[in-house]
Amino acid sequence: MKKLILLSLALCLMITVSGQTPETGKLIDNYLAQLALEKNFSGGLLIVQDGRKVFSKGYGWADREKKVPFTPGTLASMGSITKAFTAAAIMKLVEQNKITTGDPLKKFFPAVPADKADITLHQLLTHSSGFHEFLNEDGGDYAKIGTEEFLKRAFEEPLAFKPGEKAVYTNVGMSILGIVIEQVSGLDYEKYLKINLFDPIGIKKIGYHYPVLPGDTIAVGYQNGNRWGTLQEHFGQAGGGPYWNLKANGGLEASLDDMFLWINAFTDYTILDQQTIQKMFSPLVQEEGYNGNSWFGYGCNISRSRRNTKMIDNGGSNGIYFARLIRLPQEGVVFYMVTNESSISTNKVLPNVTQLWFTGIISQDALTMQPKFENPLSKRIYDLLEKPSAADLASELAKERITVDDDMVLLEVGQALMQENKPEKALLLYQYYTQSFPNIVVAWNDLGDIYLALNNKDEARRCYQQALKIRPENPRAKESLNRLQNEINIWNEFLDLVKTGRLTKDKVKPLAELGDSFTPILIGFMDSIRSQAAPEDWTTLPEIIKVDNRIQFIVPWSTRYQKVNYCFSFVLENSQWYFQHLEAIFIRLDKLPLLPVSDFPDVSEQQKAWAREETYWSFIVLNMFLPIKEKLGKEYALNLLRDGMGYFVGAKTWVPFVPPHKAFILYLCWEQANLRGNSVTLEILTDTRAVIQLEVQFLYLYFNAGHLKPKISFEDYKQIFETIWQDRAKNAGWDLDINYTSDNKVVFSFNRYSN
Template structure:
């Protein structure tokens, strides 16, 4: 035990120091340093090669107001990478012979209705259960939803498809797995992960920070405006995390923690080789990707551009963005997390991997125009980019474009916000809120746009309208409180 403790302390001490190991990582470091100066990049990057951190460094600010830099020890939300830890927790219960992967839901919840009673743990772990991505009208990540009410609503809502028929990403299914972890172990979800996965390797990952006065938590920023931390949002919601988030998103970690975790998985310190092999095997083909992507347990499995195995996890709440990529055949792990929405992991990490493998950026992800799932979204985006467009409704009518799905507008609006184009975004949301006046997120987004334009009175009116539609809406309530301050 004493020797293990010394090893853990040594790893932590080494991890606290910024690491830039060779010519390739020096090139990457120079690129990120330039982005920090020129484009307000803020976050951290960890690259592990054969178990050694060859680059571990923070850039920009963890907290601008307090002038605290982002470092390898800064804690930041990893979003849906949380699902990887939920899957690992389930595999630990399987190893302890407390669960089996073929167990049906009604073993743990006798009240499960007939259409859901036979859903297995395997199907929950591979997003093939049929549960929707979110509960209907869920109220967002910080809605005060307890375990019993979450399960009641999940069981009452119709499935998106028959269990096992296909595999489509779901947060609801992962939160149900986290509830099973609690029911079987008798421990809180976070306490279980800490006791069985994190404490044995000296790793500090969780929701409830700060644990000590030394903890530095990265403040999230939306296009330069302070959004706050998850802990701020939990406090305003009266506690948390609640079950729209718990088990499927929001865990926080530092680069140091991810170094310990990634190596613990590679070295089979917290799970057996058999469990890890099962987690990282392509179990079920992911719908909509033409056979190029499979779900493992709590991860995606695919091929890299070099035709090597890639195990991938990504996560974001629209403010923090994180991605964890394992390339086991190449002995590599990449982890990036950012706390500034406008220049985030999704835009920067593709350039980092090009610098690593090709020595240069061949296709600049930052320069590429936003891509949309719907061609109508692309048309709307292009209309707003045209000089002289001052009224989106008129422009759509002129082009005979009919919008009958509000998600098309949401896609464009949030792209414009992330690209820091508030004037164009305002045109979009002015039309959006007229065409779909009962959509809460549209009013909240328009309030954010007005704040970007420093029109706080108009922002206040938007947030108040959101509250009229959905009383108690956490996002509107929090933003109105910020405006008062």
């Protein structure tokens, strides 16, 4: 687990709010609800003021597929906040007079080598032992490494620095403390926590393998919207666990409800004495690289808040789940936030929440402002990369005489650039990162993701393979390689059909000649595929998207007048591929954000959609409808524009939380409003009837663009629009009547028909 903290649908649940004022809680709730709606925020927030639970609420889904909401009772991974529990367990053993923090490792492990024999528990607790962050080539969080093997490898590897010389974050040292807990107590780590720390204060479920009661939920992790799974699933895939790469340093799961009990135990002194807690929360050893602004206590960081008050800080993430626990003793308030979606950074949301709590406004929006780095060196590197002339980070660092010996500095900058969607800058960072620290798995995985974002799949594959070489059981690299291989399999299947002549014009909807303007595009595409399919060492792989039985090939296509990516959509039915639809690609099945549930606001101000609509409708009219109508007749040309089941498949896929026929209506509203820039009002939606009013740019285009009106009659132009939508409605189980108002609005009236 890393110390660095990396940030749909809002489903409002039960909430208790009092805070500094009732309005404060409402401000925070409204803010998080809006984030859930617009940014896919998913997780929970707990605020404790003077021992009282003043805010406790979940947002979004704990499990999207099963439609399980995130609630205050949802269990989610806290990452490296686990270290606070390990530190508390060690201090409990101290209070039980079984150990002291001055005890050296040789007291517990007679075989420890001389260079590590005198490392004390105090040094392990304060990250000043000299152990590296991870074991070299450790195999990842879920690798099957037992106690004996873990200690053997930890003791054999050289230290990063002399014990006590400085303090640099380490997971290895904290796991060794977990082994000490087991050896001294005679209990499993988790069992010791339960008996000595959890049971006395009524905590039932914090742990790795707690007994899950009926109705409990475990938050599923999502990586950029894709299901990653739960820790328990990954334990199972690894053949058990947790093992010592994770155990005692990360991965404990907890709910907001149980974290409330844990937080109050440190102000009520119910599991540890006041003197013990004061020592744990004291700045004991200065953290390297932070100019005296960050100190390690026992299982926590000590720094100053923006109000210059003491802040006791814990954070954790495995790159999927993100959690942060902040105690502000002078203000008497504690914040705990956890999320289960990798694209949502707790570190960016919680600063805004605290601003609302203390001032009622967000004066410095952490979601949009330049990232605030913990380490000053991170800020310097970020600024170097922001220079327009920056082309090689190693050269830029050499000019400034900057030496980087802590990979966490690079990780902090790299992940900030990725969250800001700056892949070119991030590429420079991670190229240097992987050259300077070639054994850091997360760096290779991140670099692979960046190459994917830049559509360089060969380099992405190389990076994931390198990550897997370092950690053979690395799930992130495995999953990424599997996705790439799946694309290759789809592509090879398609190539085989083309190469053997089984995908030809007779397979093309509507099974006849298409017309002079359209045929060269499709057949030319197929011919280019044939040329790629001939040699065994084909190199071109277009972007491939598969949702249900619909497959999109995204390919560049240049003509004399335009350069645009086209989307060739095929439907797979009974092992046969049929061409379904071609359009200039504006909508990708895998890039649609999660949809709102109820409110479809007027978004007609999005005039930037104008250029997109103009290209789309111009292509349909000038390149498809008119040439085909001239050669084969109007009905044939209109038939070509029908989508079949394609649009309905998309609706069912992206709005899975309502019946399919209603999903079609909601998807239509969302897609037209947010992708097409139209104004959409959903007036009625029942099981048998729906009414939508649209102010559509397609009508405005006809009367104002100038180049369409002389080419096509308004009746034909409208009929194109009506044919497309009536066919889509029919496939979704609706009859559709289309009417036009005097002010050029369109009214869709849907009625369910009987089969």
